[in-house]
Amino acid sequence: MVVADYYYPPLFSVAPMMEWTDHHYRTLARLISKHAWLYTEMLAAETIVYQKDNLHRFLAYSPDQHPIVLQIGGSNLQHIATATELANPYGYDEINFNCGCPSPRVAGHGCFGARLMLDPKFVGEAMSVIASKTDSPVSVKCRIGVDDHDSYYELCDFIYKVSSLSPTRHFIIHSRKALLNGISPADNRKIPPLKYEYYFALLRDFPDLKFTINGGIDSVDEVNTALREGAHGVMVGRAAYKNPWSLLGHVDTAVYGAPSSGVTRRQVLEKYQVYGDSVLWRDGKKPDVRDVAKPLLGLFHSERGNGLWKRKADAAFQNCTTIKSFFEETLDAIPDFVLDAPISGPPLISENPFAGVRDKLPPPYDSKEQELMYA
Incomplete structure (x- = not known):
């Protein structure tokens, strides 16, 4: 049964991280925060298909981990369809498709992850297939661009095509482009500059879609600042893993307005x-x-x-x-x-990372030309 309607919306979520957001971490995270949305590690569609006789090892989770999102990756439509169908009985609250991982193992040898941003037609087809095989909502996690394909227009073209060709209405936007020239995933989180103006321009140009912002946000105060600036949701990665008490411990009260649990x-x-x-x-x-x-x-x-x-x-x-x-x-x-100390008040930041971002917004995206192209 899909139970996402019973939970608070994904104002705050913990990013899917390979070898980090496993069942053990999610158990700890849920003991600290009741309302944060949790993501699995990315699971390759091929892994799910080839392990169909051992699915519990890869797809099972404790009921108290809701709300939880399964992230899958892949470049073969048949495998993606079968994997989604196999995962559907597990009742994830959303199925997310990875179009953002820059790892050479994924985007290079695997030919998926961030590389798929160069093929929005395929991503639209994949999202239609996923949506047809699950009872859960679907979403895409992507970068703002890949290599030299990093203009705001190209990002909008990707969003427009995927949302026009599929039921996808939620995109998680990592506000850096991906470099696929062999640099490490760690460098891909630091070397490409953050362009938050792209994210906020998407809010302006696609008012019928939902966008979660990701990248460079490391505190609950920054999360709330992004939400006040109009973000539909905020995703935090390594900060939620490396300092779970200080970050996750404030999510329920500071982001969702729930009473403090007083847990130690x-x-x-x-x-x-x-x-x-x-x-x-x-x-x-x-x-x-x-x-x-x-x-x-x-x-x-x-x-x-x-x-x-x-x-x-x-x-x-x-x-x-x-x-x-x-x-x-x-x-x-x-x-x-x-x-024995309960969570104290959240630390405040001295600077607003989104200050002046609306002064740097790129020109509006004109979708009318695209509508004619895809009519």
Whole structure:
């Protein structure tokens, strides 16, 4: 059953991140925030198709992880269709198609991810196929351009064609272009400049569509600033992983206006221990203690005892066989006042990253010419 209508809208979401936003991280994130929208790691359509007899390993999730979005990637329409059909019974709240990953493994050898922005007709066809095979809403995550195809007009052309050829009405826009010349994914998050003006121009030129902004936003204060500037939603990536307590801990109250849960890190860890020890060694040698504890390593970011905690964790990974024993060997590094303190008020930023952005908007996109072309 699709249950997205029962949740708050995706004002805040955690970006899909390979090898990071796995089931363990999403469990931790949901213990901290009840309302943030969570994304899976990107799953290649081929993986889902070839693992059809082992789907639970890739697609199953705990019911408390709602609202949750499945992101898939691929360049073969038949595989995309079959993968979506196989995923549909799992009841994800949205199916997202990856048109933004710049990794050479994906955009190069795999010929999908960000490379698909150069073929909006195919993306429109893929989104139609996905929509026909699922009961869930569909969306696209993309960059603002690829290599030298980085004009605002080309971005609009992509958005127009995909939305005209499919039921897609939600786009997540990473406000940097992708460089496919072999630089690392990390460099692709830093070297291409942020162009927030492209995002806000899309709000102006496509009033019937929904756009979530992504890229360079690292605090709840910046999230709320983007929302006040008119963003339909905000997606945050690595900041939500590396410092989950400080960022996710403020989402429910500061973004959604919900009452504070008053939860402490000690209470979060007590619940996570029950979860962790229930999933250890499910697949023989995996997941091990390191796998399950990995999302916890940012929980005490900038707190007293954090350095010692991480050193003790590295040592404990060598011999601990349960999450309970891992905590027994490491948590004495963290003072009680840190473990037992509820979330404090969100830190404020000194500068508005979107200041003056509307003064830099590109000229409006004229869709009339496109309408004639696709009539």
